Amino acid sequence: xxxxxxxxxxxxxxxxxxxDVQLCYQCGDCSTVCAHANEIFKFPRKSMRQMxxxxxxxxxxxxxxxxxxxxxxxxxxCPREADPGETMMSIRRWLISRYDFTGLAAQFFKSxxxxxxxxxxxxxxxxxxxxxxxxxxxxxxxxDGVGAFLPSTFVHSFDLTIGGIMAFFLLINALRMxxxxxxxxxxxxxxxxxxxxxxxxxxVHFLTQKRYAECDDKLDKKVHMPWIIxxxxxxxxxxxxxxxxxxxxxxxxxxxxxxxxxxxxxxxSIGLLxxxxxxxxxxxxKDEIQYQKSHSTxxxxxxxxxxxxxxxxxxxxxxxTGFHEWANVTYVVHLMAVVPWLLRMPFSKWAHIVYRPLAMxxxxxxxxxxxxxxxxxxxxxxxxx
Amino acid sequence: MRTGVYFCQVNDQxxxxxxxxxxxxxxxxxxxxxxxxxxxxxISIKNLTENLRSNNLERVVIAGDMPGYYKxxxxxxxxxxxxxxxxxxxxxxxxxxxxxxxxLDRAKAxxxxxxxxxxxxxxxxxxxxxxxxxxxxxxxxIAGIQASLEIANAGKQVYLVEQSGTIGGHxxxxxxxxxxxxxxxxxxTPKMVDVGQHEMINLMTMSKVVSLRGKPGSYKVKIKMKARxxxxxxxxxxxxxxxxxxxxxxxxxxxxxxxxxxxxxxxxQAVPNAYQIDEEHCRYVLTDGEKCGVCLRKCPKDCxxxxxxxxxxxxxxxxxxxxTGYDLLDVSKIDQYGYGKYPNVLTSLEFERLTNASGxxxxxxxxxxxxxxxxxxxxxxxxxxxxxxxxxxxIIHCVGSRNRKYNAYCSRVCCxxxxxxxxxxxxxxxxxxxxxxxxxxxxxxxxxEEFADRIRQEGxxxxxxxxxxxxxxxxxMFVRGEDxxxxxxVEFNADMVILAVGLVPSPGTEELSRMLGVQKDIDGWxxxxxxxxxxxxxxxxxxxxxxxxxxPKDIPDTVAQASAVAxxxxxxxxxxxxxxSMSSLSLSDIEEKAKTVHAL
Numbered sequence: 001x002x003x004x005x006x007x008x009x010x011x012x013x014x015x016x017x018x019x020d021v022q023l024c025y026q027c028g029d030c031s032t033v034c035a036h037a038n039e040i041f042k043f044p045r046k047s048m049r050q051m052x053x054x055x056x057x058x059x060x061x062x063x064x065x066x067x068x069x070x071x072x073x074x075x076x077x078c079p080r081e082a083d084p085g086e087t088m089m090s091i092r093r094w095l096i097s098r099y100d101f102t103g104l105a106a107q108f109f110k111s112x113x114x115x116x117x118x119x120x121x122x123x124x125x126x127x128x129x130x131x132x133x134x135x136x137x138x139x140x141x142x143x144d145g146v147g148a149f150l151p152s153t154f155v156h157s158f159d160l161t162i163g164g165i166m167a168f169f170l171l172i173n174a175l176r177m178x179x180x181x182x183x184x185x186x187x188x189x190x191x192x193x194x195x196x197x198x199x200x201x202x203x204v205h206f207l208t209q210k211r212y213a214e215c216d217d218k219l220d221k222k223v224h225m226p227w228i229i230x231x232x233x234x235x236x237x238x239x240x241x242x243x244x245x246x247x248x249x250x251x252x253x254x255x256x257x258x259x260x261x262x263x264x265x266x267x268x269s270i271g272l273l274x275x276x277x278x279x280x281x282x283x284x285x286k287d288e289i290q291y292q293k294s295h296s297t298x299x300x301x302x303x304x305x306x307x308x309x310x311x312x313x314x315x316x317x318x319x320x321t322g323f324h325e326w327a328n329v330t331y332v333v334h335l336m337a338v339v340p341w342l343l344r345m346p347f348s349k350w351a352h353i354v355y356r357p358l359a360m361x362x363x364x365x366x367x368x369x370x371x372x373x374x375x376x377x378x379x380x381x382x383x384x385x
Numbered sequence: 386m387r388t389g390v391y392f393c394q395v396n397d398q399x400x401x402x403x404x405x406x407x408x409x410x411x412x413x414x415x416x417x418x419x420x421x422x423x424x425x426x427x428i429s430i431k432n433l434t435e436n437l438r439s440n441n442l443e444r445v446v447i448a449g450d451m452p453g454y455y456k457x458x459x460x461x462x463x464x465x466x467x468x469x470x471x472x473x474x475x476x477x478x479x480x481x482x483x484x485x486x487x488x489l490d491r492a493k494a495x496x497x498x499x500x501x502x503x504x505x506x507x508x509x510x511x512x513x514x515x516x517x518x519x520x521x522x523x524x525x526x527i528a529g530i531q532a533s534l535e536i537a538n539a540g541k542q543v544y545l546v547e548q549s550g551t552i553g554g555h556x557x558x559x560x561x562x563x564x565x566x567x568x569x570x571x572x573x574t575p576k577m578v579d580v581g582q583h584e585m586i587n588l589m590t591m592s593k594v595v596s597l598r599g600k601p602g603s604y605k606v607k608i609k610m611k612a613r614x615x616x617x618x619x620x621x622x623x624x625x626x627x628x629x630x631x632x633x634x635x636x637x638x639x640x641x642x643x644x645x646x647x648x649x650x651x652x653x654q655a656v657p658n659a660y661q662i663d664e665e666h667c668r669y670v671l672t673d674g675e676k677c678g679v680c681l682r683k684c685p686k687d688c689x690x691x692x693x694x695x696x697x698x699x700x701x702x703x704x705x706x707x708x709t710g711y712d713l714l715d716v717s718k719i720d721q722y723g724y725g726k727y728p729n730v731l732t733s734l735e736f737e738r739l740t741n742a743s744g745x746x747x748x749x750x751x752x753x754x755x756x757x758x759x760x761x762x763x764x765x766x767x768x769x770x771x772x773x774x775x776x777x778x779x780i781i782h783c784v785g786s787r788n789r790k791y792n793a794y795c796s797r798v799c800c801x802x803x804x805x806x807x808x809x810x811x812x813x814x815x816x817x818x819x820x821x822x823x824x825x826x827x828x829x830x831x832x833x834e835e836f837a838d839r840i841r842q843e844g845x846x847x848x849x850x851x852x853x854x855x856x857x858x859x860x861x862m863f864v865r866g867e868d869x870x871x872x873x874x875v876e877f878n879a880d881m882v883i884l885a886v887g888l889v890p891s892p893g894t895e896e897l898s899r900m901l902g903v904q905k906d907i908d909g910w911x912x913x914x915x916x917x918x919x920x921x922x923x924x925x926x927x928x929x930x931x932x933x934x935x936x937p938k939d940i941p942d943t944v945a946q947a948s949a950v951a952x953x954x955x956x957x958x959x960x961x962x963x964x965x966s967m968s969s970l971s972l973s974d975i976e977e978k979a980k981t982v983h984a985l
Contacts, residue, residue, distance in 0.1 A: 027783070027824040027851035028867030031874060033721070042874060045867060077721065077853050079788035 009054040015110045016097075017295045018090035023082035024048045030074035030084040035215055036067050040370055041363065043067070044074050044084035047091060060098055061185025063366065065091040066352075066359030071215035071224075072289030086293050093295065096351055099173040099180070105347035112296040119300070122340040130332050140328050143319050144252055149328040152252035155335075162342050163245055169346035174354055181362050188373040190365060198364040206357040209234060226290070229278045234353070236271025239264055255320050269313055276306040301349050308337045386472075388413075388500050389442040391459070392421040393428075395451040401478060402489055406448070410496045417442060428455060433462040443468060446499040448476035450483075474499040481505055482904070482914050482924050488968060494975040501983040506918055508979035511926050511965035514602030517703035518542060518958050521606055523594055523897070526554020527940060528932025528947040529708035530576050535951030537585035541958060544700055545580065546608055547590045548893070549637070551655035553577055554710055558638060558734065560741040560748075561809065562940055563801040564836030570743075574654045581656040590657060593893075595697070597900055601926030601964045602703050612693040613661045614670075615648070619688035620659035622650055626680035626689065627660075634666045640734040642768050643745035648680050648689070652743060662691065703964070704927045704954045707911055708947065709897065711888040711933040714785040714792060722784065722884055723855045727862055728753045728766035729775070730855060730882045733802060739768060740809050746770045750813050752880050774814045775880035779864040780806055781852050782823040786887030794908050797937040799885035800827045804837055806883055807845040819845045820877055822852040822866050830939065848875070855882055888937045903928055910936050914967060921950045926966035929953060 006012075010021055024045075031037045031045045043064040050059050059065075068088040075085035097106035108115040134140065134149040142148045182190060205211065212227040243251055243265055250261045279302045282291040311334035318327035345351055390410045392403050403421055411419045418440045422428070437445065445459050445468075452475045459473045476499035478492050491509075498505045520536050522529045525547035533543045545552070557577075559569035580586055591611040599605040632647035639645075647667040650660050664670045668677035669691045681689050716732055717725045724730045729752050731739070742748035751772030755764045780803045785791035800823065807819040826847075828837040841847055852866035865876045890909045898905045903923045904912040911930045914922040921929050931950040932943040957964045 025787070025824060026869060027853075028869055029851050029853035031867040032851075032853045032865050037874060039874060042867065042872065045869070046872075079783070079790065079851075081789045 003055055003057050006054045006056040009056045009059075010051055013051060013087075013090055013094055016090040016093040017293060018051065018087045020080075020082045021048055021051045021087055023080040024052065024078075024084070025080055027079060029077045029079060033073045033077050034068075035071070035073070036069070036211065040367055041067055044088050048082065048084055048087060051087065051091070059091060060095070061180050063181050063185070063359050063363055064088075065095055066355060067211070067363060068092075069212045069215050070290045071226075073215075075289045083293070085289060089295075092352070093297070093349070095177075096347070096349065096355070099177045099351075099355070100169075100347050101172060101176060102169070102347070108344070108347055109295075109297060115297065115300060119304070119340040119344065122343055123336040126339040127332060127336040130335060134328070134332070141324050143324040143327045143331075144254055150331055150335075152249045155252065156248040158335075159244055159248060162339055166342045166345050170351065170354055173346050173351065174358060177355060177358060178362070181359075182365070186366070186369070188369055190369045191372075194365045194368050194372075198361060198368060201364045202357050202361045205360040206353075207235075209356070211360060229275050232271035233275025233279075236268035236275065237353075239268035240272065243268065255322065257320065265316075269309060272305070272309045273313075276302055276309060280306060297349055304337060304341055308334065308341060311337060386415055386443045386502075387417045387441055388415050388444040388446060389418045389420070389437065389440055390416055390446045390448055390476075390496060390500065391455075392419075392423075393426050393447060393449045393452060393455045394424045395449065395454050397424040401450070401483065401492060405489060406492050406496060409493045410446075410448070410500065413497055413500050416500055426455075428458040430458055430462050430465070433458065434465040437462055437466040437468065442466075444472040444474060444500070444502065446474045446476055446496065448478070448496050448499065450477070450479045452477050472502075474502060476500075476505075480915055480917065481509075482912060482967070490972040491967070491970075491975075494970075494972050494979075497972075497976055498979045501979045503979045503982045505975075506915070507982050509967065509970055509975045510978065511601075511967050511970050512962045513965045514600055514926070514963045516602040516927070516957055516964055517604075517701055519544065519700065519702045520704045520706065520954055521546065521594075521604070521700065521702040522706045522708060524548075524554070524708035524710055524891075524932075524934070525552035525580070525588075525590075526708060526710045526932065527556040527573060527576075528710070528934075528943045529554070529706070530573075530580050531944050531947035532706050532708060532931050532951045532954075533586050534576060534579055534583070535948050536954055537583045539951075539955050541585065541955065543583075543586045544608075544702065545586055545588050546592045546594060547588070548593055549651070550590055550613065550661040551651045551657070552580060552588065552590065553652075553654075553656070555734075556940060557652065557654075558640065558741070559737050561805060563805040564830070564832045566805070566808065570654065577654070577656040581658075588657065589698070591661065592698075594897065594900065597705075599701070601928075601966050601969075603701060604703070604705060604927065605699065605701050606705070608698045608700065610696050610698060612664070612695050613659070614664070614667075614689060614691050614693045615660045615662060616688040616690065617657045617659040619686050621686060622653075622658050622660060623685065624650075624660075625683045625685060629679040629683050631677065631679070632663075632666050632668055634663060639738045639745060640732065642731075642735050642738055660689075662689075667691070704929065704957060705901065706929045706931055706950050706954065707897065707901075707903065707923075707934050708931045709891050709894060709911075709934040711937065712891045714887045714889050716784060716884055716886045719785055719791065721853050721855065722781065722882065723857065723862075724884060727855065727857055727882075729862065729880060730884065732884055732886045733799070733806075734886075736806060736883045737802075740806075740813070746772070748813070750774055750810060773880075775810075775817065777818045777820070777878050778810055778881045778883065779820045779822065779852070779855075779877060779879040780883045780885065781855075781864070782821065782885045783851060784884040784886050786885075787824065788887075792887045792889065792908065794937070795827065796888040797827070798939050799887070801830075801833055801836070801939065803883070803885045804828075804840045804845075807840050808843065811843050811845065818877075820864070820879070821845055821847045822850060822864070823847065824849075824851045830941065850875075855879070888933065890934060894934065901925065901928055903930075906936075908936075910934060921946060921953055922967075924966070924968050926964045926969070927957070 028045045031042055037043055041064050047064055065088050070085050070089055072085050075083050093109050097109055138149040139147045140149050213224050215224050247261055250258055283294045286292045311330050315327050315330035315334055407419050407421055447455050460470045464470050476496045481495055483492050495505050498508045519542040521544045522533045523546050525545050533545045537543045556569055556573050562569050591613050593609050595609045596607040626648050627646050630646035630648050633644045635641040636643050636645040638651040647663045648660055738744045740750055746768050749770055752775050753766040754769050754772045756767050758765050782803055786796040810817050810819050828834045848868050850867040850869040852864050854865040856863050862879045863876050864879045868875045902925050906912045911934050913920045913935055929950045931947040
């Protein structure tokens with residue numbers, strides 16, 4: 001099938017951070033040093049080429065960008081300073097906007113103002129709503145129990161509503177990702193049972209992000225620091241999400257500490273705090289290749305998360321130490337950040353929490369399918385002989 | 386003729402004072418409008434046409450570092466405006482040797498000439514100083530040798546200064562030349578002998594230019610001659626002195642793959658054919674004569690004078706030819722190829738010496754073997770004729786060339802010599818697999834493409850894809866690359882890896898540039914006056930460039946340029962006009978000249 005060429009694709013991708021693609025002269029050094037490139041998935045060179053050629057429809061269906069974890073080796077090696085690492089990152093941003101059917105993601109990636117406007121708007125709406133609710137039903141001096149400013153049952157159902165909206169969009173986007181990669185992008189048949197066979201990949205990659213750790217294959221360092229930090233961050237994140245979505249009522253109860261619930265909260269907070277501080281620090285210092293170029297969305301991602309963690313910890317401390325008014329105020333501020341954060345998830349970098357493991361899962365299926373096809377082709381050639 | 390001057394810059398790094406030039410050009414006769422379009426302007430042809438029409442222009446001058454870049458747009462616009470397309474004139478700063486804002490007056494003169502419609506080279510003719518008929522050639526590689534012979538054969542005196550102990554340069558190290566596969570020595574050594582015997586060539590080896598005074602046409606040059614400590618005229622190169630010498634040093638001529646003594650002759654065909662002392666390693670010299678001195682006792686001709694001292698010579702010459710050549714990029718700083726870490730990763734020059742019949746293995750291509758060094762009490766890897774021939778050889782192109790971290794430019798010769806290596810390997814070793822990892826194959830010269838074709842047909846695996854990874858698993862080296870045309874990632878065993886290392890100006894270039902006042906270009910090579918029209922002259926009158934020191938080039942181009950230089954030098958000696966520096970020409974001189982040419 002012929003592929004339509006979009007000559008201005010490379011200009012479009014400029015907004016997503018891929019600035020130097022045209023410098024690439026296709027030497028293949030990047031693919032050579034990449035720890036993840038293999039016989040079936042060859043990148044970043046090939047992706048660079050597809051971009052140079054404007055093969056928008058082809059890139060839309062590729063899985064390769066998701067297999068890259070941006071260790072920066074390719075960019076370090078690149079003789080042309082074409083920055084293949086950042087290019088892969090930019091393609092991921094663009095893919096997120098492609099998977100998103102609303103077009104919001106594209107707007108966020110393309111315009112910093114647009115994104116800030118949306119986040120600000122949702123924050124204000126949330127804040128006004130929560131304050132109105134609190135003032136009408138409760139007392140600012142009461143944090144929990146009867147007459148509470150923001151009763152835990154209310155916040156719980158509020159969280160679930162927001163979570164539901166987020167999940168709805170995310171699910172559709174994930175389905176679109178599946179459609180692009182596994183239906184549009186596959187040239188060979190994929191039997192349904194391969195989905196079952198490789199299913200384990202999904203939770204494994206979701207929980208361990210182990211491919212990130214494999215990035216250090218070519219490095220002299222034994223441990224890939226970004227992976228450990230990211231692992232802690234992700235683990236803390238998922239734990240916190242479960243706590244908030246399921247165990248919010250015991251979590252908010254107090255002021256005495258319910259260790260069976262709160263211990264998880266503390267551990268998760270440590271992971272989140274360490275992770276966000278690590279990434280913000282490196283993005284400021286720009287000491288490693290992967291942190292040298294920060295898109296506006298990257299900044300919003302880390303700073304907003306950091307803000308959420310700080311306000312979350314603050315309201316917890318205020319509550320336990322008896323400053324109930326302060327606890328309520330910080331709680332409102334905390335939620336003002338949490339709601340846009342959650343609602344933004346399907347349209348932002350955030351969504352990689354779903355896309356990454358899905359991509360590993362799809363990649364495993366594709367590999368199996370390719371191997372199967374190869375076997376089939378081999379038998380065919382034998383019979384012809 | 387109603388003229389409009391438009392300034393367009395391509396390179397924002399170059400700091401030329403455009404405003405000053407614009408102000409000046411506005412006062413030139415017939416100039417109606419002067420506009421500065423800035424750096425890398427996006428020219429709208431429609432607007433430009435309007436602009437030309439409203440000013441009623443008959444001639445357009447585009448001024449800038451590379452104005453040719455914008456010529457198509459202006460040509461189209463002037464055609465649309467109903468003007469004459471041949472009246473788009475270029476005032477190119479770069480073409481006439483203006484770099485980094487040097488020489489504002491010349492930039493003005495270039496614009497002035499363009500507005501008169503007079504070629505700059507016709508108006509700016511330096512001259513006037515009487516010319517001394519002797520010529521100094523710095524560097525005695527193939528370029529210096531060729532230029533010296535041309536001039537000397539015309540009956541003019543030549544001083545040929547060479548830093549090392551012999552003439553011949555890099556070409557003497559080569560085995561074969563591409564694309565004809567002629568023996569390099571067979572071409573070079575007769576020329577070297579000619580130089581050595583020529584009555585008009587005063588050969589000064591182990592010498593260096595240390596200072597320069599005077600003006601074009603009569604340069605006073607001070608040359609420091611390092612003590613050779615062996616009498617050239619008496620030494621018959623019998624070699625009696627070599628064996629007893631206790632010092633072993635890596636041989637420069639063999640690109641470090643073999644050892645020589647502290648008293649040595651670089652190679653048997655050296656000119657002058659005499660031994661020399663390496664004073665940095667000679668035990669006698671280092672201890673001020675307290676130790677050693679065995680060579681003195683062995684020499685049957687009494688021609689070794691270990692206490693000889695450096696001397697300086699003052700000469701006066703009219704013209705100076707720079708032919709200082711090149712050096713290999715220090716490849717150990719590109720660590721992914723394992724050079725210096727893995728024994729059988731070689732640079733191109735090392736392989737050239739290995740495959741050369743006069744090399745340490747007698748031309749056998751072998752891998753290194755481990756040998757116990759009694760002195761350092763360590764195993765070391767050396768080439769020995771008993772080594773095993775490699776079964777798989779990888780040749781990696783563009784190592785450090787076309788790479789923004791090292792050399793942004795193409796070194797021009799690597800593709801072809803790499804193909805030549807493949808041929809030599811195939812010729813000397815049966816069933817050897819040769820893998821060439823290349824990015825773009827640059828076979829641009831006469832017979833080169835055919836040569837590349839021939840190598841392909843000999844069964845060399847030519848892989849479109851550069852490798853950035855040489856690794857060692859156990860005793861086996863692996864080269865990983867991407868076979869782009871085949872859409873596969875590949876990994877080959879390799880017993881030997883040859884790196885086609887990029888070229889850099891030789892180390893003395895910087896010093897000479899300062900001493901002689903010759904400009905260098907952005908990559909460090911000597912700047913020619915005009916890349917297209919004056920590729921052998923420099924900014925400074927009476928100083929010329931030939932060969933690699935101007936830019937990477939192959940042997941045919943080097944020889945051609947060397948002969949061209951000789952023509953320029955001889956012309957300056959006989960045309961009676963004298964010579965002068967381009968930089969000493971004043972703006973009013975050029976203006977006057979341009980006006981007279983214009984009037985014709």
